[in-house]
Amino acid sequence: MKISSLSRALLIGTSILLTISIFTPIWRIELAAPQYPEGLAMLIYANKLGGDVDIINGLNHYIGMQTLHAENFIEFTLLTYIIGAFAFFTFITGLVSKNKLLTILLFSFVIFGVVAMIDFWRWEYNYGHNLDPKAAIIVPGMSYQPPLIGFKQLLNFGAYSVPDIGGWLFILSGLIMLTCFLFENNYIPLPSKTKKNTALSILTLALLLSACQSDSPEPIRLNIDNCAFCKMTISDGDFACELKTSKGRIYKFDDLNCLLNYKKENNSVPIQTVYICAFRSNQTLIESNSLFFVESENFMSPMGGNIAAFKDRQVADSFATIYSTTVNNWSKISK
Numbered sequence: 001m002k003i004s005s006l007s008r009a010l011l012i013g014t015s016i017l018l019t020i021s022i023f024t025p026i027w028r029i030e031l032a033a034p035q036y037p038e039g040l041a042m043l044i045y046a047n048k049l050g051g052d053v054d055i056i057n058g059l060n061h062y063i064g065m066q067t068l069h070a071e072n073f074i075e076f077t078l079l080t081y082i083i084g085a086f087a088f089f090t091f092i093t094g095l096v097s098k099n100k101l102l103t104i105l106l107f108s109f110v111i112f113g114v115v116a117m118i119d120f121w122r123w124e125y126n127y128g129h130n131l132d133p134k135a136a137i138i139v140p141g142m143s144y145q146p147p148l149i150g151f152k153q154l155l156n157f158g159a160y161s162v163p164d165i166g167g168w169l170f171i172l173s174g175l176i177m178l179t180c181f182l183f184e185n186n187y188i189p190l191p192s193k194t195k196k197n198t199a200l201s202i203l204t205l206a207l208l209l210s211a212c213q214s215d216s217p218e219p220i221r222l223n224i225d226n227c228a229f230c231k232m233t234i235s236d237g238d239f240a241c242e243l244k245t246s247k248g249r250i251y252k253f254d255d256l257n258c259l260l261n262y263k264k265e266n267n268s269v270p271i272q273t274v275y276i277c278a279f280r281s282n283q284t285l286i287e288s289n290s291l292f293f294v295e296s297e298n299f300m301s302p303m304g305g306n307i308a309a310f311k312d313r314q315v316a317d318s319f320a321t322i323y324s325t326t327v328n329n330w331s332k333i334s335k
Contacts, residue, residue: 001099007180011094011102014173018087021166021173022046022080027120029146030160031056038245038269042068043164046079063155064135065144066127075119082112083170090177099184106177113174121148217242217275217285218250229258230303237283238308239301246270257305260334274330279308279319288330292316295333296323307333 025043028051032039043050048070057067070076086109093101128145131138144154147161163171182188220240226233228251234240241259242252253259256276263271274288279299291309294316299306310316316327 001184003097003099003102003180003184007102007183008094008097010176010180011090014176015087015091015094017169017173017176018083018090021169022083022087024166024169025050025164026166026170028160028162028164030162031154032158032160033156038249038266046083046166047076060144062136063144064132064138066130068127073123075123086112086173090173102177102181102184106174106181109174109177113170117148124148217244217273218252220252220277220283220285222283225252227252227254227258227303229253229262230255232302236302237277238279239277239299239305240283241274241276241309242285243271244273244275246272248272255301255303255305256307256309256333257301257303260305263334274334276309278311281311284311286311288334291330293328293330293333294319294323294325295328296325298323 023045025045027044029042029044030039031041040052040056042053042056049068053068060067086105089101089105089108093105124146129143131144139155142155146152146154146159149161149163152159152161220234220237220242222237222240223233223235232254234252234254236254239255240253241256242250243259243263244250251262253262259274263269275285276288276291278284278286278291286309288309291311292313293307293309295307296319297306299308301307308319310319313327320327
């Protein structure tokens with residue numbers, strides 16, 4: 001029996017989602033501790049490990065845990081091909097549009113997902129329980145198995161285990177297959193033309209979101225957000241700023257002086273981008289390298305930094321002339 005045009009389109013789109021999941025991290029395990037303010041993350045791809053694996057291996061050595069290397073896991077040899085095969089099978093199912101193929105696809109996908117999670121739990125169990133008896137630090141009766149999903153406290157580290165981009169794409173793919181199956185077997189009625197267009201729009205949006213990640217700043221909420229350095233409530237939009245780390249975390253500040261001091265005290269935090277509110281620009285956050293800076297006590301910023309940022313060089317020059325000072329770029333200000 002032929003499947004509907006909606007299911008065909010959804011399945012062909014799903015094959016693209018599965019293909020993208022091969023190249024993005026499928027799972028992530030994050031470790032948070034006071035000595036690592038930015039945290040540590042291990043990213044699990046279809047064919048490799050990423051993130052802070054070397055640092056995690058160094059820490060694990062002291063408590064007798066195994067070091068992690070992709071070549072030690074047969075899963076990393078097979079997983080790319082398995083996901084690729086599912087992507088191809090999904091595309092062919094949409095192209096051929098046979099309900100029988102859709103049924104086989106869905107149930108084989110579910111079985112694979114269950115087996116993959118069991119295998120992941122088995123790996124976590126061995127990783128957390130098979131400890132070196134000669135380790136430098138031994139806590140009697142303690143094991144270090146990370147959570148399969150969710151949070152678990154391991155000594156002074158909080159461990160978070162959650163799907164990453166590829167994992168969410170994988171879950172979304174399964175839900176789309178299930179929806180198509182329910183449509184084609186009359187468990188739920190096929191939607192009207194308007195709803196079909198909505199479903200296709202959602203799939204298109206998912207494809208676009210998976211293809212790119214926004215690097216835009218997070219708006220600063222005056223009188224709500226607190227400064228990450230001085231802990232004061234941010235109340236002046238002319239001097240507020242924020243930094244984004246390479247792991248995507250956002251730290252907000254009420255004054256450029258606070259941001260610079262935070263950088264000095266946390267020089268191990270990998271900074272990706274610094275955004276600063278342009279002076280008298282209605283809290284418009286702009287990447288720091290695109291701004292011009294004027295320092296003068298006349299600005300009277302919240303925490304005494306007294307540095308204003310301008311997106312227009314001519315405006316910066318005019319303020320510098322009025323206040324008898326100079327215009328600087330970000331590289332000089334951030335030293």
